[in-house]
Amino acid sequence: MHQLDADxxxxxAPGLALGTTSEGTGHTAPPRxxxxxxxxxxxxxxxxxxxxxTRSAANPAPPRxxxxxxxxxxxxxxxxxxxxxRPRLGGGLPSSQGGGDRAxxxxxxxxxxxxxxxxxxxxxxxxxxxxxxxxxxxRTTAGTGREHPGLARSASHxxxxxxxxxxxxxxxxxxxxxxxxxxxxxxxxxxxxxxxELLFGLGARVTYVRTAKDLVGPDGPRVDALVLPGGESxxxxxxxxxxxxxxxxxxxxxxxxxTLGTCAGLVLLAKTVLxxxxxxxxxxxLDIDVRRNAFGSQVDSAEVDLDTADGPATxxxxxxxxxxxxxxxxxxxxxxxxATVGVRQGNITGIAFHPELTGTTLFHRNLLGIA
Ligand SMILES: NC(=O)CC[C@H](N)C(=O)O
Numbered sequence: 001m002h003q004l005d006a007d008x009x010x011x012x013a014p015g016l017a018l019g020t021t022s023e024g025t026g027h028t029a030p031p032r033x034x035x036x037x038x039x040x041x042x043x044x045x046x047x048x049x050x051x052x053x054t055r056s057a058a059n060p061a062p063p064r065x066x067x068x069x070x071x072x073x074x075x076x077x078x079x080x081x082x083x084x085x086r087p088r089l090g091g092g093l094p095s096s097q098g099g100g101d102r103a104x105x106x107x108x109x110x111x112x113x114x115x116x117x118x119x120x121x122x123x124x125x126x127x128x129x130x131x132x133x134x135x136x137x138x139r140t141t142a143g144t145g146r147e148h149p150g151l152a153r154s155a156s157h158x159x160x161x162x163x164x165x166x167x168x169x170x171x172x173x174x175x176x177x178x179x180x181x182x183x184x185x186x187x188x189x190x191x192x193x194x195x196x197e198l199l200f201g202l203g204a205r206v207t208y209v210r211t212a213k214d215l216v217g218p219d220g221p222r223v224d225a226l227v228l229p230g231g232e233s234x235x236x237x238x239x240x241x242x243x244x245x246x247x248x249x250x251x252x253x254x255x256x257x258x259t260l261g262t263c264a265g266l267v268l269l270a271k272t273v274l275x276x277x278x279x280x281x282x283x284x285x286l287d288i289d290v291r292r293n294a295f296g297s298q299v300d301s302a303e304v305d306l307d308t309a310d311g312p313a314t315x316x317x318x319x320x321x322x323x324x325x326x327x328x329x330x331x332x333x334x335x336x337x338x339a340t341v342g343v344r345q346g347n348i349t350g351i352a353f354h355p356e357l358t359g360t361t362l363f364h365r366n367l368l369g370i371a
Pocket of ligand 1: 229230231234263265
């Protein structure tokens with residue numbers, strides 16, 4: 001079981017995973033906040049980053065690993081939030097990635113999954129994989145008759161975030177890593193849990209970053225790597241400043257801590273946001289200009305196969321940004337059609353899409369140095 005320290009730190013017993021929803025576990029809710037041509041000539045296009053294939057009726061998707069059957073023994077029925085109509089696809093980790101031999105604690109309850117099961121909660125609130133935290137809606141792709149994998153109806157587009165100081169340590173699968181790396185997942189708003197679970201499956205330790213104290217200790221950074229998740233970049237930006245985390249986060253990434261930003265995380269990392277929300281700031285660490293929501297609104301969400309510089313990847317685009325300018329030291333690692341959707345500059349990788357929602361581990365493995 002897990003223990004709560006005096007300062008509210010929750011520490012998992014070895015081999016056990018502590019899970020929370022992105023909304024936190026009984027903690028005080030935060031204030032609600034209101035919410036060019038890619039590949040310039042001087043930027044060599046990556047040899048393997050090309051195109052992007054969206055699911056269509058003519059090209060139906062193959063069966064996905066990790067697909068779950070709702071209501072089957074050991075698998076939870078879909079939450080009411082997902083409409084209860086379909087298996088949730090794409091969120092699962094193959095058991096070879098470590099999903100099968102761990103236990104999970106949700107809201108203080110430990111549940112030991114079976115060999116091919118993902119950790120899960122007996123509580124409605126505590127399901128681990130919760131796309132609702134991203135404001136992701138459940139829908140059917142127009143014309144294809146195929147529902148978007150991993151997309152679930154959400155009543156709220158702004159869930160998540162807690163104002164409490166806490167550290168959640170997930171002790172990774174020791175089989176899959178010789179020395180567990182500690183990855184800080186920025187946990188102010190958005191799809192936090194999905195990254196945590198993927199990283200856990202890869203053998204990483206995961207710490208949720210909500211304050212500067214979570215990020216930096218007296219001896220420097222407390223994390224070996226960072227993930228800035230998707231969500232709503234303007235909201236995350238405001239929360240970063242409200243919680244005095246903006247500058248510490250910027251300094252930590254600037255110091256060279258390997259960082260992966262997905263979707264809103266990419267927007268946060270950008271030097272310039274071409275269409276910011278009123279007052280929106282960014283960390284300015286990636287020499288790129290981004291345009292938010294460049295692929296349309298929520299209803300235009302799509303699962304796409306990309307051939308990236310890091311390898312083939314099936315990913316989800318959800319209100320995704322596009323990179324409209326890359327600086328001279330920025331490598332393009334992924335394109336969707338003509339649009340630049342993945343970049344790398346030194347230790348910083350920014351991707352416009354969500355690999356964590358489709359169980360694609362490529363970019364997280366790269367972050368951990370095990371790709
Ligand atoms: N899925 C996402 O992270 C969406 C990002 C959102 N469009 C933003 O500007 O932050």
